[in-house]
Amino acid sequence: ALTRRVACPDGVNTATNAACCSLFAVRDDIQQNFFSGGQCNAEAHEALRLTFHDGIAISNKAGNVGGADGSIMIFADVETAFHANIGLDEVVAIEKPFVDRHNISAADFIQFAGAVAVSNCPGAPRLPFFLGRKTATSPAPDGLVPEPFHSVVQILDRFADAGPVGFEDVEVVWALSAHTIAAANDVDPNLPASPFDSTPTIFDTQFFLETQLRGTDFIGKGTQPGEVFSAVKGVMRLQSDHLLARDTRTNCEWQSFVNNPQKLHDRFIDAWLKISLLGNDQDSMIDCSEVIPVPKTINVQATFPPTLSNKQVEQACADTPFPTLKSAPGPATAVPPVQRNQALRANLKLH
Numbered sequence: 001a002l003t004r005r006v007a008c009p010d011g012v013n014t015a016t017n018a019a020c021c022s023l024f025a026v027r028d029d030i031q032q033n034f035f036s037g038g039q040c041n042a043e044a045h046e047a048l049r050l051t052f053h054d055g056i057a058i059s060n061k062a063g064n065v066g067g068a069d070g071s072i073m074i075f076a077d078v079e080t081a082f083h084a085n086i087g088l089d090e091v092v093a094i095e096k097p098f099v100d101r102h103n104i105s106a107a108d109f110i111q112f113a114g115a116v117a118v119s120n121c122p123g124a125p126r127l128p129f130f131l132g133r134k135t136a137t138s139p140a141p142d143g144l145v146p147e148p149f150h151s152v153v154q155i156l157d158r159f160a161d162a163g164p165v166g167f168e169d170v171e172v173v174w175a176l177s178a179h180t181i182a183a184a185n186d187v188d189p190n191l192p193a194s195p196f197d198s199t200p201t202i203f204d205t206q207f208f209l210e211t212q213l214r215g216t217d218f219i220g221k222g223t224q225p226g227e228v229f230s231a232v233k234g235v236m237r238l239q240s241d242h243l244l245a246r247d248t249r250t251n252c253e254w255q256s257f258v259n260n261p262q263k264l265h266d267r268f269i270d271a272w273l274k275i276s277l278l279g280n281d282q283d284s285m286i287d288c289s290e291v292i293p294v295p296k297t298i299n300v301q302a303t304f305p306p307t308l309s310n311k312q313v314e315q316a317c318a319d320t321p322f323p324t325l326k327s328a329p330g331p332a333t334a335v336p337p338v339q340r341n342q343a344l345r346a347n348l349k350l351h
């Protein structure tokens with residue numbers, strides 16, 4: 001049966017539910033004025049990180065208060081001072097004016113902006129967006145956001161405790177697909193915008209491949225808490241990603257994503273949707289996924305970075321051999337830092 005669509009008051013768009021109509025203007029505003037005309041830039045990456053740090057701050061042990069409730073923006077003074085939220089004061093400051101000038105809650109805006117952000121990255125899945133989150137009445141307590149220097153057990157336990165259902169070990173791996181479009185600004189403050197894979201503006205499986213390579217050096221002057229040896233110049237490796245790629249509880253799931261973009265899509269949609277709904281009841285929310293842009297598709301094979309090959313794989317999964325893949329041609333060159341929207345930052349007096 002055909003779904004009847006309603007004409008939106010903007011005279012341009014139609015929607016399956018009239019409540020979604022106001023999101024078109026929010027989308028167009030952030031694409032233009034936040035993501036530099038629809039780029040998978042540093043701001044897009046930060047918008048995605050923020051969805052996680054708002055959502056994951058809920059604990060079954062503590063009675064499931066919080067989650068994706070906007071507390072990280074509403075109580076920004078408290079929460080952006082938490083060590084795990086380092087650097088997020090900036091994206092909160094960028095996002096706040098958009099919330100103020102549109103009729104949308106902080107909780108919904110954070111997740112909506114994250115879904116739009118991901119759509120800007122070629123190769124990404126089109127993430128679903130549901131409208132109607134509860135609004136925070138108190139800040140999240142400290143200690144609920146995983147840190148890169150945490151052990152695998154600490155990380156898996158934290159995810160398992162996030163919400164009444166929690167996350168299975170494999171779902172933690174699925175969620176970490178986000179690090180294919182990511183960089184670190186504050187792990188090594190001397191090297192801001194250091195990406196986690198060689199293609200931080202493309203939603204591909206390189207992150208899972210590159211973290212499985214034998215680390216050879218720090219990308220900066222030395223170790224920072226949560227940083228380990230990386231295999232690729234310019235690419236920062238987090239200890240948490242390194243350990244999850246090797247731990248017996250997660251290593252085969254990690255490897256299974258290498259050169260499997262279909263699985264990457266399917267599982268990231270599942271894991272991210274779950275994060276984006278933590279603390280809320282999906283059945284009482286409105287599906288506005290149609291407002292999220294359709295990402296550009298890519299057709300690439302996972303490849304070893306120049307000079308590296310299957311020989312450098314630190315095989316961890318005992319069940320299945322690592323896939324045999326080609327190496328990118330040429331000499332090893334340093335992966336450049338991720339571009340930031342300097343004008344936007346200057347306007348808000350951010351560094």
Ligand code: HEM
Nearest residue numbers: 045048049052146147148175178182183184185186187240
């Ligand atoms: C074990 C769990 C995780 C740990 C320990 C972790 C840790 C980190 C750290 C340390 C950074 C660098 C922050 C900075 O210095 O600027 C980072 C960046 C990022 N993380 Fe995670 N993360 C985890 C899971 C996730 C998940 C589940 C998502 C999203 C679904 C996510 C999305 C991102 C993104 C998009 C960035 C890049 C931000 C930017 O480029 O500015 N992370 N993460």
Ligand SMILES: [Ca+2]
Nearest residue numbers: 180199202204
């Ligand atoms: Ca990538």
